[in-house]
Amino acid sequence: MLKIAIIVASLVLLASCSTTSQIAASGRSGLAPSGKLRVGINIGNMLLTAKDPVSGQYGGIAFDLARELGRWAGVPIEIVTFDSAGKLADGVRAGAWDVAFLGIEPERAEGISFSPAYAEIESTYLVPAGSPLHTVTDVDRDGVRIAISARSAYDLVLSRTLRRARLERVPGVEGVPGTEGAYRLFIEEHLDALAGLKPVLMAFADKLPGSRILDGHISTVQQAIGVPKDRAASVQLLREFVEDIKANGLVARAIEKNGVRGVSVAPRTTLQ
Structure with missing residues (x-):
């Protein structure tokens, strides 16, 4: 609180x-x-x-x-x-x-x-320039690391559905909400994907030349x-x-x- x-x-x-x-x-x-x-x-x-x-x-x-x-x-x-x-x-x-x-x-x-x-609100992935990933289903591969806000609705979905990719969870801390923290981790650690709400990822993509929103969606958050x-x-x-x-x-x-x-x-x- x-x-x-x-x-x-x-x-x-x-x-x-x-x-x-x-x-x-x-x-x-x-x-x-x-x-x-x-x-x-x-x-x-x-x-x-x-x-x-x-x-x-x-x-x-x-x-x-x-x-x-x-x-x-x-x-x-x-x-x-x-x-x-x-x-x-x-x-x-x-x-x-x-x-x-x-x-x-x-x-x-x-x-x-x-x-x-x-x-x-749809949730999906943002990937960096040059990523070999093109659709949401491409992400669940061995070695793929995904930055994500801990216990967000889409984290709960991916925790149930992913089999190979690894979630790198970022808890929210005072002054740095989980979504912002996940974005920072994605950049600083050069992770393969950032999971989030599509409109938020669109705003992040504007800051990252060559980055892309993947086709498809993880879930529609109600x-x-x-x-x-x-x-x-x-x-x-x-x-x-x-x-x-x-x-x-x-x-x-x-x-x-x-x-x-x-x-x-x-x-x-x-x-x-």
């Missing part, structure tokens, strides 16, 4: 960009037992969060949606930030948050119940909102919220407002 910032949700969004309903008091108590909604966010995700170079404050898609969730629930929010997805997921065991914005993954589902996805498993009753409320913000265009507006490439609104699902 790096920083905690108290944000009063009622002050942050214009009425024209908000959802149209709020939940009953019983629902609020389930989502936020203390009366304040603690929202976990991975600031190592460079697509869903961004740091203002002047103020040093964080914002981005996840922050915008977190504030709207607080407004919808009718409670103030407390943003609890983590520098990697793995640490954010671990926070559920420590009771560090009430809800969290993170990718859906079977391993995480052991302790976390998820809403439907609100956004989707970004959602999670709650501790013992509060699974709150999932239906989050389902309603997520389907509402997809339907009314709020997710699309947040993506456009933050100028993020490669993130798409997840398909709507049928409410049960």
Whole structure:
């Protein structure tokens, strides 16, 4: 856990960009037992969060949606930030948050119940100039070393599926999120590939002449909102919220407002 910032949700969004309903008091108590909604966010995700170079404050898609969730629930929010997805997921065991914005993954589902996805992001590989690798399936070879942010959604996928290539995991540390650390390792150690979210890798590729994004993808990361498993009753409320913000265009507006490439609104699902 790096920083905690108290944000009063009622002050942050214009009425024209908000959802149209709020939940009953019983629902609020389930989502936020203390009366304040603690929202976990991975600031190592460079697509869903961004740091203002002047103020040093964080914002981005996840922050915008977190504030709207607080407004919808009718409670103030407390943003609890983590520098990697793995640490954010671990926070559920420590009771560090009430809800969290993170990718859906079977391993995480052991302790976390998820809403439907609100956004989707492809993950793939970046390779250096002159690499003999051309597609995602080419990577799983003896001797291939892959830089990767430890316990990211795509790390969990590759941990299950790779047979020959070796993952060089980089944990997030304060001031250097896991994604940035993996990029540094890829450069400094001359590794064969860097795994990551495609839009982030596209930005890295702009800095590396001759580097390429491989054809194909590792997985499509489904970004959602999670709650501790013992509060699974709150999932239906989050389902309603997520389907509402997809339907009314709020997710699309947040993506456009933050100028993020490669993130798409997840398909709507049928409410049960």
